[in-house]
Amino acid sequence: MAPAAIFLHGFGPRYDLPIAEWLYLYGAGGVVALSFVLVVVFGGDKVGTKAIEYPRRAVPSLIGFANSPWPRVVGGIVGVLSLAVVVVAGFFGSTRPELNPAEYFTWIFFWAATVILSGIVGNLWYLLNPWAALFDVISRAAPVRAARKLPDVGVWPATFFYLAFVCLELTSGMANRPWIVAIAAVVYSLVTLAGMAVFGRDEWLEHCEAFTVLFGIIGRFAPWEVERDASGRATMVYLRPWGVGLLQPYPAGWDRVVFVILMLSSLAFDGILATPAWQDFDIALEPIWLPMGSLGFFFVRTLGLLLLSVSFLLVFVAIMQLVIYFGSRKVELKTTVTAFALTLVPIALVYNAAHNYSYVLVQSQNILPLLNDPLGRGWHLFPSLAGFQPSFALAQAATVWYAQVILIVLGHVIAVYLSHLRAGERFRTAQRALLSQYPMLVLMIGYTMVSLSILAAPTTTGG
Amino acid sequence: MTRSRTAIVVVLVALFVVVGGVLIYANQSHGGQNVTINLTVTGASKMTPDNPSAHLNDEVTINIKSDTTGEVHLHGYDIPFDCTAGQVTSYTFKADKSGQFEIEWESTSTHLGFLVVS
Numbered sequence: 001m002a003p004a005a006i007f008l009h010g011f012g013p014r015y016d017l018p019i020a021e022w023l024y025l026y027g028a029g030g031v032v033a034l035s036f037v038l039v040v041v042f043g044g045d046k047v048g049t050k051a052i053e054y055p056r057r058a059v060p061s062l063i064g065f066a067n068s069p070w071p072r073v074v075g076g077i078v079g080v081l082s083l084a085v086v087v088v089a090g091f092f093g094s095t096r097p098e099l100n101p102a103e104y105f106t107w108i109f110f111w112a113a114t115v116i117l118s119g120i121v122g123n124l125w126y127l128l129n130p131w132a133a134l135f136d137v138i139s140r141a142a143p144v145r146a147a148r149k150l151p152d153v154g155v156w157p158a159t160f161f162y163l164a165f166v167c168l169e170l171t172s173g174m175a176n177r178p179w180i181v182a183i184a185a186v187v188y189s190l191v192t193l194a195g196m197a198v199f200g201r202d203e204w205l206e207h208c209e210a211f212t213v214l215f216g217i218i219g220r221f222a223p224w225e226v227e228r229d230a231s232g233r234a235t236m237v238y239l240r241p242w243g244v245g246l247l248q249p250y251p252a253g254w255d256r257v258v259f260v261i262l263m264l265s266s267l268a269f270d271g272i273l274a275t276p277a278w279q280d281f282d283i284a285l286e287p288i289w290l291p292m293g294s295l296g297f298f299f300v301r302t303l304g305l306l307l308l309s310v311s312f313l314l315v316f317v318a319i320m321q322l323v324i325y326f327g328s329r330k331v332e333l334k335t336t337v338t339a340f341a342l343t344l345v346p347i348a349l350v351y352n353a354a355h356n357y358s359y360v361l362v363q364s365q366n367i368l369p370l371l372n373d374p375l376g377r378g379w380h381l382f383p384s385l386a387g388f389q390p391s392f393a394l395a396q397a398a399t400v401w402y403a404q405v406i407l408i409v410l411g412h413v414i415a416v417y418l419s420h421l422r423a424g425e426r427f428r429t430a431q432r433a434l435l436s437q438y439p440m441l442v443l444m445i446g447y448t449m450v451s452l453s454i455l456a457a458p459t460t461t462g463g
Numbered sequence: 464m465t466r467s468r469t470a471i472v473v474v475l476v477a478l479f480v481v482v483g484g485v486l487i488y489a490n491q492s493h494g495g496q497n498v499t500i501n502l503t504v505t506g507a508s509k510m511t512p513d514n515p516s517a518h519l520n521d522e523v524t525i526n527i528k529s530d531t532t533g534e535v536h537l538h539g540y541d542i543p544f545d546c547t548a549g550q551v552t553s554y555t556f557k558a559d560k561s562g563q564f565e566i567e568w569e570s571t572s573t574h575l576g577f578l579v580v581s
Contacts, residue, residue, distance in 0.1 A: 015539050015562030017581060026486060030479045037475055041468045358562075389541065396519070397561035397581060398487050406480055413476060 016358050017397045019404060024456040027405040031412050031448050035441055038416050039434070047433060051424025054244040056225060059237050066226050066234035075127025076136070082110065083130040083185060090182020094376035097176040101374050104367045106181050111169070112356040113364065115218060119242075119349045123219025125211055131192040132212075135201055138193075146200035153207055154255035159262065161188070161210035166266040170273065171301035213259060220245040220342070221349055243414040246342040247421060252335040260341040261316060264348045264447065265309040271355055271454035278304070316341070319443040327427035327436035336426055340440065343419040347444065350411025351451040354404040358395040365390035404455050412448040416441060492581060494518035494558065504529035504546070504575060507568045513576030517558045521580075524555040537578060539564035 019027070065071065082105050090102035097103040118124045138144065165184075174180040195204040205212040225238040225245060250256065272278050282300060289296030320337045365388070372386040373379045380386070419440050423433040500515040504527060517523045527535050529546040536543050539560060544552045563577040 015560075015564060017562055017579065020490070022490070023483075023487065026483060030483075034472075034475060034479065038472060041471050392560040392562075395562075398491050402484060402487050405483060409479060410476070413472070417472075 015362065015395070016400055018458050019401050019452070019456040021456065023401055023405060024452060027409060027452050028449060030405075030409050031445060031452070034409065034413055035416050035445055038413065038420065039437060039441060042417065042420055047424050047428060047430055049425060051433075052247040052421050054240060054247065054421075056238040056240040059239055062237040063234050066237050071127050072133070075124070076130070076133025079128035079130035080133050082128075083189065086185045087182050089374060090178040090180075090185065092375050093178055095178065096376075097178060098366065099370065099376055100178040101367060101370055102178045102181050103176065104364065104370070106185075107169070107175065108360060108364045108367075112352075112360050115215075116349075116353045116356065116360065118215050118218045119221045119353070122222040122224045123215050125215030126219070129205075129209075129212065131189060131196070131209070132201065132205060134189075135193060135196045139201070144197050146203070147198050150199040150203045150207060154251075154253045155207055155213050155259055156255045157208035158210045158213040159255055159259045161208065162214060162259065162262060165210060166262070166269075166305065167298075167302055170266065170270055171298055171305055173297045173301070214263070217260065217263070217342070217345060218349065220248065220250075221345055243346050243418055246345055246418055247425075250338060250342055252332075252338040254334060254337075257316075257337050257341045258313065260344060260348075261313045262309055264344060265312040266305065267348055267352055267355065268312075268450060268454065269305045269308050271351075271451075271457075272304075272308070273301075275454060275457040277457070315446075316344075316443065319439045322439035323423070323436045326439065327423065327432050331426060339422055339426065340419060343415055343422055343440075344444070344447065346411040346414040346418065347447050347451065350407040354407045354451070354455060357403050357407075358400050362390050362392060362395045405452070408448060408451055408455070412444060415444050419444065492518040494520035495522075497522045497524070498558075499524045499526065500578075502527045502566075502576075504531070504535060504568070507531040507533055507571065508573050508575075510535075510566065510575035514579060515576070516579040516581065519558060519561045519580055521558045522555065523558050524553060525578075526551050526553045528552075534569040535575065536567050536569040537564060538567065540578075543569070 086102045086105050089100055089105075093100040093102060114124055114128065135144075168181075168184055169175050172180075192204070192209055195208055198204075199208075206216075207213075221243055222245065223240055223242050225240050226234045227236045227238070229235050281304060285300050285303075289300040292299055317337065320333070320340060323340065324331055324333065324336060368385050368388045372382045374381075420433075420437055423436045423440070424430065427433040427436055494517075496518065498517045498521045500517070500523065502510055502512070502515065502525060504510045507529070515525075525537070525542075525544070527544045527546055528549075528551045529535065530548055532546060532548045534543050534545055535552075539562060540556060542554050542556065544554060546552045558580045561580045563579045565577055566575045567573060568575055
């Protein structure tokens, strides 16, 4: 097996033990039982827009913070410096991924940790986006006017860039080569800056910049909500329960549905790579990909990712047809599918957190000894950190399992609840709304079981 | 009405969380034994057995006999075994981290197996 194949999510070995069988059964049983309790307890009592009203608390003391330019200045500096670390360390640092800060910044601090934190506290990418920050600085010095109008492309370009990034991470086999990561960062930076210059900053960010679209969705899960006036000034900041922001209006479109499904399928694929099921698939296709040489690895993994994504999409659309059938109301498929797609986001987010739990808590600590010699040049900048050994205090198997199962179940409960409220808003009577939720419940239990079973599957060297 | 329904769900979820915690705590292995693991590495590429295991807090002694000279590395615990062809190299340590830890032939990054600490 190629050495690259033993690395998971970008780079780095994985220490997690698969969840024990009895705990898996406990989690699975909990998911099913709580699902039915939710359906019975919240048996469709409200319909129309009332159904998706949620409690929120005004926090006027934060209006000043929301209007202050400083969070974005500080976030922008952190974002630009991090991008610089990825590029400089990627090109000039060690070629061993575990000794190169570019890998840590890209795959742990940005890809795993920023996503999880954004779900918990709010859209951090809005503050950190290095390209937006660079563009703002440049356009302050020399105002840039958009030369062209962006055609009506929805978020398809962002979906494409997101897929490309996921391919770099999971299917290219090159995510653990720091210089490849640096090249990707430079190319994407140039494309993004050029796109903003030609088509306008916000137009490009909202339709073509993969991470702005991604964190925009994740930020809806977070517990903060800012009301702005026409000029963009914050007039009020609200605290709301986690998840309910996903019920807010969202532009309808297959592009956005595909984006959300890709969020789910790429995460699942990351986990599936480490399971025996993937090994079997990989071996079954050997006659096709082996003759392709080094391209074979990329081919078989990309094929796996695309097949999984298409299956997820088809299953979702089929279930949505059933939801609409049971809801028995003539609704536009596209609008309804988009609205329900967002209710799956909690399942994706908690799976992400569960899957990356020990990665973020343990592997991230390996950056500390690297600070002594970040580029692998024999420097001694912080000799006291050189011998640092990561602490496993928060990542012993029992703690990891507990966190994983609890996270998965909580995410599932939030998703079922949101979907139920959404049905109330979409369909005319409470009974119809309730009826429409049975297929959705089956789908959500299915997705959650996939997440749990991946976490419980014996890990192979393929992951 | 909605408030009391929400309370029912919150109580049930809390119950699930607490029972899960108790179950995990009750099922935790308490280890503390002395465990000796004998491993044989052939051709710098194959190890038997390839999935040795121990329990958390065991005092583990690993003896490695290799037919090739070179380093066998236990990741996670970060222990290097500098093997000399035909001789046994030993190391004793406390298994204070749980998980599965890769064992590699260091110079070629060849995967030899996992030490599972549960």
